[in-house]
Amino acid sequence: MFKSFRSQLIAMLVISLTMIQLISGTVILDTIKQDSLDQAIKRIDIAKKVFKRTIDSRSKHLSVGVTLLASDFGFKTAVATHDDATIKSSLENNAKRVGADFGILLSSEGVSINATYDMVYGSDFTQLIKDNRRRRNINGFIEVNHKPYQLVLVPVKAPNIIAWVGMAFQMGNELANDIKGITGLDVSFSSLEINIKSEHPHENHITTLDLESIDAILYSFITNGLNASNTIFSDDKNYLTSAVPLNIKNHWAFLHLPYNSWIENINDITQRLVIIFSIILTLSIILSWFSARHLLKPIQILVSKAKRIGRGEHVEIQPQTGEFGVLSKTLSGMQTRIEKREEELFFQASHDSLTGLKNRNAVEELLSVNLDTSQGGVMLINIRHFKDINNMMGFESGDILLCEFAQRLSTLITQNDMVARLAGDEFLVVFNSQFDELTLLKIHHALQNEFDISGSKVCLQICMGALFFVNQEDLTVNGIMRRVDISADEAKQSENGIAIYEQGQDESHRRTLSIIRDLPGSLSNNQLFLVYQPKVNIQERRCYSAEALIRWIHPNLGFISPAEFIPLLERSGNIQLVTKWVIEEVCRQQSNWLIQDMDIQIAINLSALDLIDLSLTGFIKNMMEKYNVKPSQLAFEVTESAVMKDTKTVIHVLNALKKMGFKLSIDDFGTGQSSLAYLRDLPVDEVKIDRAFVYDIETNESNALIVNTTIQLSHSFGFSVTAEGMENIAGLSILEDYGCETIQGYYFSKPLKPDEFLNWHSSFSYSSDQWWKESSLEK
Amino acid sequence: MLYQANKGMKRLLTGLLLVSSTHILAADLSIVMTTEQGSLLRDAVVELTPINKTLLQSTILTNKVFSISQKDKTFIPFVSVVPVGTPIDFPNMDKTRHHVYSFSKAKTFQLKLYIGKPETPIIFDSPGIVALGCNIHDFMESYVYVAQGRFARNSNLEGVIRFKNVPKGEYLMEFWHPWQDSKLASKQIFITDDNLSIQQSMNVYEEEYPTNEGINQTY
Numbered sequence: 001m002f003k004s005f006r007s008q009l010i011a012m013l014v015i016s017l018t019m020i021q022l023i024s025g026t027v028i029l030d031t032i033k034q035d036s037l038d039q040a041i042k043r044i045d046i047a048k049k050v051f052k053r054t055i056d057s058r059s060k061h062l063s064v065g066v067t068l069l070a071s072d073f074g075f076k077t078a079v080a081t082h083d084d085a086t087i088k089s090s091l092e093n094n095a096k097r098v099g100a101d102f103g104i105l106l107s108s109e110g111v112s113i114n115a116t117y118d119m120v121y122g123s124d125f126t127q128l129i130k131d132n133r134r135r136r137n138i139n140g141f142i143e144v145n146h147k148p149y150q151l152v153l154v155p156v157k158a159p160n161i162i163a164w165v166g167m168a169f170q171m172g173n174e175l176a177n178d179i180k181g182i183t184g185l186d187v188s189f190s191s192l193e194i195n196i197k198s199e200h201p202h203e204n205h206i207t208t209l210d211l212e213s214i215d216a217i218l219y220s221f222i223t224n225g226l227n228a229s230n231t232i233f234s235d236d237k238n239y240l241t242s243a244v245p246l247n248i249k250n251h252w253a254f255l256h257l258p259y260n261s262w263i264e265n266i267n268d269i270t271q272r273l274v275i276i277f278s279i280i281l282t283l284s285i286i287l288s289w290f291s292a293r294h295l296l297k298p299i300q301i302l303v304s305k306a307k308r309i310g311r312g313e314h315v316e317i318q319p320q321t322g323e324f325g326v327l328s329k330t331l332s333g334m335q336t337r338i339e340k341r342e343e344e345l346f347f348q349a350s351h352d353s354l355t356g357l358k359n360r361n362a363v364e365e366l367l368s369v370n371l372d373t374s375q376g377g378v379m380l381i382n383i384r385h386f387k388d389i390n391n392m393m394g395f396e397s398g399d400i401l402l403c404e405f406a407q408r409l410s411t412l413i414t415q416n417d418m419v420a421r422l423a424g425d426e427f428l429v430v431f432n433s434q435f436d437e438l439t440l441l442k443i444h445h446a447l448q449n450e451f452d453i454s455g456s457k458v459c460l461q462i463c464m465g466a467l468f469f470v471n472q473e474d475l476t477v478n479g480i481m482r483r484v485d486i487s488a489d490e491a492k493q494s495e496n497g498i499a500i501y502e503q504g505q506d507e508s509h510r511r512t513l514s515i516i517r518d519l520p521g522s523l524s525n526n527q528l529f530l531v532y533q534p535k536v537n538i539q540e541r542r543c544y545s546a547e548a549l550i551r552w553i554h555p556n557l558g559f560i561s562p563a564e565f566i567p568l569l570e571r572s573g574n575i576q577l578v579t580k581w582v583i584e585e586v587c588r589q590q591s592n593w594l595i596q597d598m599d600i601q602i603a604i605n606l607s608a609l610d611l612i613d614l615s616l617t618g619f620i621k622n623m624m625e626k627y628n629v630k631p632s633q634l635a636f637e638v639t640e641s642a643v644m645k646d647t648k649t650v651i652h653v654l655n656a657l658k659k660m661g662f663k664l665s666i667d668d669f670g671t672g673q674s675s676l677a678y679l680r681d682l683p684v685d686e687v688k689i690d691r692a693f694v695y696d697i698e699t700n701e702s703n704a705l706i707v708n709t710t711i712q713l714s715h716s717f718g719f720s721v722t723a724e725g726m727e728n729i730a731g732l733s734i735l736e737d738y739g740c741e742t743i744q745g746y747y748f749s750k751p752l753k754p755d756e757f758l759n760w761h762s763s764f765s766y767s768s769d770q771w772w773k774e775s776s777l778e779k
Numbered sequence: 780m781l782y783q784a785n786k787g788m789k790r791l792l793t794g795l796l797l798v799s800s801t802h803i804l805a806a807d808l809s810i811v812m813t814t815e816q817g818s819l820l821r822d823a824v825v826e827l828t829p830i831n832k833t834l835l836q837s838t839i840l841t842n843k844v845f846s847i848s849q850k851d852k853t854f855i856p857f858v859s860v861v862p863v864g865t866p867i868d869f870p871n872m873d874k875t876r877h878h879v880y881s882f883s884k885a886k887t888f889q890l891k892l893y894i895g896k897p898e899t900p901i902i903f904d905s906p907g908i909v910a911l912g913c914n915i916h917d918f919m920e921s922y923v924y925v926a927q928g929r930f931a932r933n934s935n936l937e938g939v940i941r942f943k944n945v946p947k948g949e950y951l952m953e954f955w956h957p958w959q960d961s962k963l964a965s966k967q968i969f970i971t972d973d974n975l976s977i978q979q980s981m982n983v984y985e986e987e988y989p990t991n992e993g994i995n996q997t998y
Contacts, residue, residue, distance in 0.1 A: 134984055
């Protein structure tokens with residue numbers, strides 16, 4: 001949460017501010033609390049003084065009256081003469097006058113002589129008198145009938161002290177209310193000892209409070225130690241109470257300061273402090289938010305600029321002062337270096353390091369952007385046999401030649417056009433403007449002029465494939481490159497080294513690709529299957545053998561001719577897979593046919609690549625063992641052109657096959673350049689004359705001658721002969737005449753599926769003679 | 780009549796005393812009275828009572844008339860020591876009236892509001908202490924020590940009491956002071972023919988002498 005610098009800054013400020021505020025708030029509150037407590041105590045002290053003054057003034061008031069009585073000569077006479085009746089009436093009269101609760105007369109030693117309240121006789125005054133006998137009057141407190149009284153005693157002098165006369169006020173509600181009226185404090189008078197022991201403690205309270213409160217207050221006083229200097233809170237803190245001793249054992253006056261309002265005041269101040277604190281905190285957060293933003297602005301600017309630099313934009317960085325200056329300078333330097341490096345990288349990425357021309361990436365990028373395809377086109381140039389030139393002249397000179405070539409090529413095009421070197425000797429020109437065959441020829445011509453490479457004159461053979469954009473669809477980068485590649489390939493084949501892409505070339509190319517791609521899958525998908533064409537021995541009018549031919553029905557492309565896909569497979573190197581599949585399939589078929597009681601020799605075509613595969617014989621052996629097939633049941637046919645390549649290995653493989661006991665044939669004889677003389681040395685049993693010479697043998701005399709000659713020659717070398725492609729009975733008789741042993745052709749049968757072949761074979765064996773009758777033509 | 784008879788008796792007794800003094804061995808006794816704090820104590824009364832009661836016989840009545848005057852609202856003197864039966868005059872020197880009274884058992888009397896000298900002196904006819912006051916002026920105070928025998932005196936301003944020609948013998952010595960805190964126990968003393976000087980302290984509370992200004996005093 002506090003990841004950003006700003007929030008950390010603010011958090012720190014808030015924490016320190018909160019701590020300061022908490023500390024100062026606590027101190028302030030403590031001070032206020034202490035202060036208000038001090039004030040409260042002061043008020044209680046004042047109240048105590050008021051209380052004492054009130055007591056004093058009452059005692060003065062009393063003592064004036066009592067002194068008057070004491071100095072009355074009649075009273076003195078009555079006392080001196082022990083006239084009790086007079087004394088009592090005099091005391092009553094005087095008590096009434098001063099408002100005292102009772103009057104009393106004591107002997108000079110303090111023994112009660114007379115009183116207006118009988119309970120007084122239970123009290124002992126001797127000690128009081130003894131302690132104060134020299135005084136003009138005695139102000140004190142006494143307990144009568146468990147109640148506290150304020151008492152004033154004055155000596156009766158004649159002129160020596162003959163007695164003491166006194167008046168007493170009860171410390172009662174009247175006094176309590178008086179003091180409360182002056183001080184505002186509640187007042188209680190209580191005898192604690194009695195309260196503790198008594199069953200009815202309330203009876204001994206005189207208070208302006210309610211009795212429950214005073215009970216609670218007294219309880220806390222007793223537990224805390226009753227002491228005049230103690231000022232104690234009641235449990236509910238409603239009252240602050242201080243005790244004043246009354247000089248009577250266990251009798252105390254209590255002054256209660258209602259503390260509610262003080263507490264409310266403190267709470268009020270606390271609330272205000274909280275509000276002030278909140279306001280300050282809020283303000284300071286806002287202030288620090290803005291000031292942090294102000295402080296961090298340079299950094300934020302730099303951060304946003306760094307982000308933009310990261311996105312690859314060019315940013316103007318204003319130099320800054322202070323700590324941020326270093327940062328801004330660093331950032332600015334960084335940007336410069338990045339841009340420089342980027343430029344270098346970009347150049348390297350888009351240019352050929354040798355010739356300085358654009359490279360493949362650059363071209364593809366150019367082609368991928370919006371290209372005007374209404375005119376112009378592309379041209380792919382290859383230098384033929386450049387490898388040989390390199391080998392001959394050395395790589396250094398080769399490089400120089402490439403540079404010279406590039407330079408010359410650049411001068412041949414307009415500024416709108418672009419030249420790139422795609423690879424070694426491969427150059428591409430993109431024409432944005434006018435591009436036609438004339439341009440093509442002009443460039444071709446110019447490039448074939450000789451180059452002067454360190455004194456040597458070099459003439460180059462150039463092939464150029466071109467693609468005009470006009471009327472072309474699907475001009476994507478891939479489409480363009482593929483098509484120009486196709487035309488360049490074609491240019492290599494063509495005589496003048498120039499080829500222009502034609503509509504449809506791309507499609508056939510794609511078909512080729514899909515054939516090559518799909519073949520391995522087709523083997524396991526039953527798309528491939530074998531058909532068998534009978535080979536009929538015309539001399540014995542029997543069919544001893546047949547040729548296995550492969551068929552492919554592609555799920556998308558439909559029927560594909562072996563003439564189309566076999567060369568493609570030979571080129572792509574997949575032909576061995578197919579050959580092996582055929583060998584296994586034939587072996588399997590043979591084992592089936594053997595069960596069906598058909599003994600026939602099946603010929604399998606081997607391609608040139610099969611003949612250099614030394615593992616072939618091992619594979620055949622395995623298959624024969626697996627399906628229990630005899631060597632006499634298999635034969636192999638190889639084309640004339642196949643045996644011409646890599647002769648040594650081919651002869652080795654052929655010898656191995658021969659050794660295994662297979663019959664070997666030369667297929668398509670007559671189409672290649674081989675001579676029979678060459679064939680004589682091969683371990684071959686049979687020659688198959690290509691159908692091109694056979695199919696029109698009855699009408700074409702020259703072909704008939706070739707066939708006749710070939711047959712004779714073959715026989716002289718010891719080869720048997722099979723004629724392919726015989727289509728009618730007329731040809732049959734001619735070939736019979738020539739001494740041809742075997743015929744394979746539509747006259748007897750087209751290639752058949754295994755079941756059809758079984759049927760055909762049994763019917764042929766049954767009535768082979770029919771094929772030599774004229775009527776068979778009608779079939 | 781009674782007064783006349785007394786007068787005659789006094790004269791007789793005086794003559795007897797003069798005669799016997801030449802015969803009987805006697806000595807002077809001086810007592811210095813102090814407070815317990817050590818300051819000299821005036822108006823302390825000491826009465827010597829012979830243990831041998833026969834000596835009482837030799838007590839003689841004087842016919843001298845004592846007076847306790849009132850001047851400046853003050854009784855003068857503060858303490859008077861008189862033998863039993865002594866008449867005392869109460870001459871009023873002030874311009875105001877005084878009302879002298881006593882509620883003491885030894886002599887209860889009143890001299891109601893008078894100016895000048897009352898017609899007859901008051902005879903203090905029983906031993907004891909008589910406290911005198913004035914009903915008009917409460918602060919006025921005076922004491923009369925009515926002694927049984929002849930050897931009773933109060934100390935002078937220097938706290939000294941002198942008894943001259945005290946006959947040889949054993950005496951009970953009693954003390955009193957108007958401000959005494961507690962009564963001091965009596966002592967026995969033996970008088971030889973040698974002069975004797977003793978010191979005696981008393982426990983008294985210290986008080987101002989009652990004067991006109993006394994009314995303003997606070998306690």
